[in-house]
Amino acid sequence: MISGVLLDLAGVIYDGKAAVPGATGAVARLREAGLPVRFISNTTRSPKQAVLDQLDKLGLPVTDGELFTPAHAACEWLRQHHRSPHLLVHPDLVRDFHDLADSEGLAVIVGDAGEAFDYPALNNAFRALIAGAEFVALAPNRTFKDADGKLSLDAGPFVTALEFASQRDAIVLGKPAPAFFLSALASMNCPPSQAVMIGDDAETDVAGALAAGLGQALLVRTGKYRPGDEDRFKPPPTATVDDIAAAIDWIVATRRSEATQPLL
Structure with missing residues (x-):
């Protein structure tokens, strides 16, 4: 069961100062589905408030408690x-x-x-x-x-x-440290096994999340992704998808499949 989603920012939500196409709508779909979301970024150039301001300008308001840096x-x-x-x-x-x-x-x-x-x-x-x-x-x-x-x-x-x-x-302290992922999950009372991480870095985002015990991690082909990244680090991604919109499609389809599976 998927009960929460962790999202990387640079390369997933935005690329430079522009939003990745479909990103704001994808996050809205998660919220509409009732899935709690936390944004976990390894950015170490911008202060936290500047990141919050950038997201707001992109039409994606995020609270201080939803952003982990x-x-x-x-x-x-x-x-x-x-x-x-x-x-x-x-x-x-x-x-x-x-x-x-x-x-x-x-x-x-x-x-x-x-x-x-x-x-x-x-x-x-x-x-x-x-x-x-x-x-x-x-x-x-x-x-x-x-x-x-x-x-x-x-x-x-x-x-x-x-x-x-x-x-x-x-x-x-940042990704791939397990405590960084787990602190974000704890803030929304989501067990690691029921969480999905979405990132563009196969090493720190994806392999790091899976090594920390998250149930699933998706690699997007935007941002810093380069062909073959999905095979360079272990554990490998649960799935590799084109972008965040495709990642949300994957999550929605997976939840639908889980809901229709008979109880044993």
């Missing part, structure tokens, strides 16, 4: 572990960390810093790590689809470089 998870982690952040993130994301109380302990927080990934910034983060700071990665994504339509380096390669240099393993 790695920066929000990091702030919760910092409070729970009494750490102050040493930020290696995009300048636009800094505002999401502004209300944290100072703590004696330190944690290096790495996101997609973009042009801020220069040698001094990386070296300062490295020095903080070897001095004993905790190591937190907002997301380990290898690439993202850039404004020019081509793939660009995401935070993952820089996290790996710091892991290699410091001989430390980062704590990952």
Whole structure:
């Protein structure tokens, strides 16, 4: 039984500043069907409010509680572990960390810093790590689809470089960390086995969701998807579909089939 849906954003709901064709209507169909929805994004360049504003401009109003971001998870982690952040993130994301109380302990927080990934910034983060700071990665994504339509380096390669240099393993808070998926599901009281994830990243969205115990995960051929992605990572997608509209068709058809199956 499908009782809840998790949706990635970039590459699934929108591509750059434009909505993926059919995306807003597809989300409306989910809501009309009475299926709770949560939006879980690994974006680490835009603050949470900017993402909410972008969705609203696309005609898709989303509440604060329906959107889960790695920066929000990091702030919760910092409070729970009494750490102050040493930020290696995009300048636009800094505002999401502004209300944290100072703590004696330190944690290096790495996101997609973009042009801020220069040698001094990386070296300062490295020095903080070897001095004993905790190591937190907002997301380990290898690439993202850039404004020019081509793939660009995401935070993952820089996290790996710091892991290699410091001989430390980062704590990952965004996808594919199981806790990130499970916290979104818990907010709508949906058991993992009854959830579906829809994403364009076969590794972090799809394989990550299935490894976290979600019942099904769909890979869309939009956004960063490249031919053959469905065969590159394990577990493989439950299904690979053209776009979010086709993914919702799949969910609706699956629920209809489940409803007509005889009880044993």
